[in-house]
Amino acid sequence: MIKQDDSLPLTSSHTRRSESAGYALLANRVVVRISGPGTDKFVQGQFTQHADEVTASQSLRAAACSPKGRTYCLTRLVRDQQDLLMDLDAGQANAIISHLKKYLMLFRGTTMETLPSARIVGLLGTSAAIAAAGEKAQSLTQAGQVLPTGSGALIRLEDTLQGTARYEWWQFDGTPSLPADLPERSIDDWNAASILAGVPWLTPESTDTYVPQMLNLQHLQGVHFKKGCYTGQEIIARMHFLGQLKKSLFRLGFVGTGTAPTTGTKLLSNGNSVGEVVNAVVTGDQQGEMLAVIRHDAQHGPLVLEGDENVQLELKDLPYPVPERAPSLPTDT
Numbered sequence: 001m002i003k004q005d006d007s008l009p010l011t012s013s014h015t016r017r018s019e020s021a022g023y024a025l026l027a028n029r030v031v032v033r034i035s036g037p038g039t040d041k042f043v044q045g046q047f048t049q050h051a052d053e054v055t056a057s058q059s060l061r062a063a064a065c066s067p068k069g070r071t072y073c074l075t076r077l078v079r080d081q082q083d084l085l086m087d088l089d090a091g092q093a094n095a096i097i098s099h100l101k102k103y104l105m106l107f108r109g110t111t112m113e114t115l116p117s118a119r120i121v122g123l124l125g126t127s128a129a130i131a132a133a134g135e136k137a138q139s140l141t142q143a144g145q146v147l148p149t150g151s152g153a154l155i156r157l158e159d160t161l162q163g164t165a166r167y168e169w170w171q172f173d174g175t176p177s178l179p180a181d182l183p184e185r186s187i188d189d190w191n192a193a194s195i196l197a198g199v200p201w202l203t204p205e206s207t208d209t210y211v212p213q214m215l216n217l218q219h220l221q222g223v224h225f226k227k228g229c230y231t232g233q234e235i236i237a238r239m240h241f242l243g244q245l246k247k248s249l250f251r252l253g254f255v256g257t258g259t260a261p262t263t264g265t266k267l268l269s270n271g272n273s274v275g276e277v278v279n280a281v282v283t284g285d286q287q288g289e290m291l292a293v294i295r296h297d298a299q300h301g302p303l304v305l306e307g308d309e310n311v312q313l314e315l316k317d318l319p320y321p322v323p324e325r326a327p328s329l330p331t332d333t
Helices: 041-047 093-104 124-132 136-139 188-197 234-240
Strands: 024-025 031-037 058-063 073-082 083-089 112-116 119-126 146-148 152-156 165-171 247-255 266-269 272-284 287-295 310-318
Touching: 024 124, 024 188, 031 093, 031 119, 041 093, 073 093, 073 112, 073 152, 083 093, 093 112, 112 188, 119 124, 119 188, 124 136, 124 152, 124 165, 136 146, 188 272, 188 287, 247 272
Parallel strands: none
Antiparallel strands: 024 119, 031 083, 031 112, 058 073, 073 083, 119 165, 146 152, 152 165, 247 287, 247 310, 266 272, 272 287
C-alpha cells in the first residue's frame, strides 16, 4: 500500500518551491446540470458509465464517444438529488453541449445547462481537504467517494504515485470561502498531480482520437462494461472482451526542454511513429512529466520526440496496474 504523503513536484514559474498542500481554482472547467425525468436514461445512452451507480455518496468518471468509439468528452458525474452534474473543459463545453443536445431532444422535459455560479476547487493533500471542508473529509478514503458540503460536494480522487491525496470540491452555487492560510497552487501544479495520478484530460488536439481504454479509463472508474447500449459501445466492448487493445496510456518523464511537448507530438522508436503525447507539464528546470498513448509492442524500445531528439524520455510507473500491456499468451485452440 502506498504511504500517504502531502508532497509532490511543484511547477510555479517552472521551478520547484517548498512542497506543501494547497488548492487550485479550476477556472478552466465548467459545471453542467442535467435535470428532468429523462436524466438517467439520457446519460445511460451517451456515456460509458452506469447512471444508477452515480449516487449521493459515489461519483464516477465517464466518457462520451462517437459511434466509432472515439472519445470526445472526458467528465465526472456527480449526483445532486435527482439531477446529474458533470464537468467540461470551458473551451470545449459549448461544442460538447451542442452535440449532446441532439440526443437530449428525445427526452421531453429534460434539460442540460451550465451553472454560471458553480466552480470546482482542486485540493492537494488531506490537510487541504480538512481545512476546506472540516474533519469529515478524513472519511473519504477511496477514489470516487463523496462528502456532501452544504450546497456542494467534496470528492476524493485518485492519489498520485507518491501518495498525495487529491480532491475536488464542487461548489454548486455561491463561492464558499477558503481558509486564508491555505496556499494557492497553479493550474500547472494541479495538472502535474493529475499526471502523477495517471489521469488524462482531453484537449482540442486529442478529441475524437482515442477509444476510452487507450486512455486507461477502465482503470479509473470510467467504463462500465456490463451496462446496456450507448453510443460507441459496440467498439468499446469488442476491444475489451476480445482483448484487442494494442496501445494505452503511459507516464513518462522528460529532460532537456523548458517547454512542455504539445498534445499530438509523435513519439518515435527507431524512426517509426509508436505513439503521441496526450498531456505534458514542466515541473522543474528543463524537465517535466508526460502522459502519452504508446503501442504496447514499443514500450521497451528507445523513444524520442519527433522534431526534438535531444529531449530525453524515460518511462515511469503509474499508480495503478495496466494488465492489457502484458503480451498475449498463446492458446490451445
